[in-house]
Amino acid sequence: MAVTIKDIAKKTGKSITTVSRALHGYNDVSPETREMVERVAKEMGYTPNLLAQRLQKQRTDTIGFILPTFGPRFSDPFFSEFLAGIGSSATKYGYDILVSTQPPGEKELEVYRKKVTGRQVDGFVLVRTRCQDPRINFLRESGVPFVAFGRTEGELDYPFVDEDGADGMFQLTKHLLERGHRRIAYITPPMALMFARDRWQGVKRALDEAGVSLPDAYLVTGELTQRSGREAARRLLSLPTPPTAIIAGNDLMALGAMSAIQERGLVVGEDIAVAGFDDIPMSEASHPPLTTVHQPIYEIGQMLTEMLIKIIRNQPLESQQILLRPQLIIRQSCGE
Amino acid sequence: MAVTIKDIAKKTGKSITTVSRALHGYNDVSPETREMVERVAKEMGYTPNLLAQRLQKQRTDTIGFILPTFGPRFSDPFFSEFLAGIGSSATKYGYDILVSTQPPGEKELEVYRKKVTGRQVDGFVLVRTRCQDPRINFLRESGVPFVAFGRTEGELDYPFVDEDGADGMFQLTKHLLERGHRRIAYITPPMALMFARDRWQGVKRALDEAGVSLPDAYLVTGELTQRSGREAARRLLSLPTPPTAIIAGNDLMALGAMSAIQERGLVVGEDIAVAGFDDIPMSEASHPPLTTVHQPIYEIGQMLTEMLIKIIRNQPLESQQILLRPQLIIRQSCGE
DNA sequence: ATTGACAGCCAAAACGTTTTGGACTATAAT
């Protein structure tokens, strides 16, 4: 069926060794032979069998990326942008991306292990790090190259890119405090996620410094989706003394919160302020446009991939831990 | 480094043949041997080298999916949901997904070709079909298994799943007509995309049947993003006689259009109606919630993947072409 | 005439599996 190096050897009358070497620019084949081999290869439509190549070379030129899907309707714009970033760098360096979907939990590590020992990938891009992240321990111990988007608690001896969520939320919360808000509520992602804890630290610090307290009822947990943001906001709005400002741990939940406010007939930005984190494209187009903290997802995907490839290739890394300074994006959802 | 079948053979004192057969449930190995092999394999942490396995078996258990990325900020919630659907079925049947990013154009087919002849994938899931789609011609001719989300012009002799966009838009447009709208504008995706043409047919037919004409200036093209939807809507609103209703070819553009309307101080659903297509999660949470046509992206991803796997395995397909009947979702963006 | 250097070529091993086509032993049937 598919044409192999053997077919070319037969056609050209050379050995398969010579064909292989001719195609790879070795200098122990004569120019005429090389030219002939190349011509025949092209004529016959030869493409190397990557499986065989990889088996022999003991590397896969493939990067693993495991999507932490929760439930069926999984539609986080975050991931398509991130994946596009990974893809752009991967393509640039001739790598493929092997994607699996696997919810966090029991079988998770097994998937990672299988991909590694099964020689399917050369390394991993991790995403959504948890405070105690078994994946990181596992990969660190087994010596598999990996990079992470996000940090963990404990020792940070692995390569990562992260945005300083504490600083971002600090800026954002301060912005709200400066605008006079004192009853500020926070919708947090599950605290097991490292960035959730991080962002919460930022909120907390800003409030503490201003001497503002946040009652227990003002701290609610959402699942990162619009739907859960809306439900969380509904609860907040039903409190005896509802907040005058709601900060959400990500934009999707902030947008959900906006819709909960609007369904009550209140005006976001006037009656109540809303802010998010991520600056997904949607946030610019919402009504009112959402005040948020920018995160360059696409670029982070690119950076991580390039770092990973360097690690795989044993090339030096100029900086193996990158903490990005967040940028506050002020729009109208917290008032004019 | 990694433990191979050979190591197990050495340890157990059996041949590699026997080890292989023991691990695969052949009945020509004694129960004791089988048990011993299995125990040792587990002890040593054996995982088969998938590269070797695949090279030998001449199949890859991998599905190819090539993301048609346009430009750097590529953040379409559509794709993460679709990918999650593919992933769920792929995992179920033990397949992996190989993802590449590649904009439509010159080098596109080369990527497909390389993945096939390089034995990286057993088949493809195609997405965003174009009216004249070179990918389909190529795959059809080379006999590679594939399934497509969407149809093309010309002969439809390949397996696909699609939602009847013409019917969906027909229903939607009729809904607007029934509500008294006569000045209806349409923001279309690029007409080279099959679903764009399809949906436009539906709009057109509804208008024709009602004897309503759509002036040239009311038909504008967007690039499927919020940003382009907003820009298109701005143009429409600046017309001497602006439309009273705007239909967008997808939800993202509809949401962009809503923001253009709101930035003019107009009220969506009262001053002007807006409708979209897709029913992405965002549409439910927008303000006002968007009237749209539902598309079960996740399920479509699943269906396509299962179809593809059946084709790869030469199993019969109960129906190889599926056209889904769309469901109109009426919310508030076209009035109460 | 020998030696050395070099250009051009190739057989065979290796990567880790699965499968083919037996071989061997013990027991049962003739």
Place this chain on the structure above:
DNA sequence: ATTATAGTCCAAAACGTTTTGGCTGTCAAT
């Protein structure tokens, strides 16, 4: 005592590459 049968086992080939460690012939220098 021979022949079948069944139960275990295995050597070798195959999948398509790359790499190792040669070999052969030519030419120039000694």
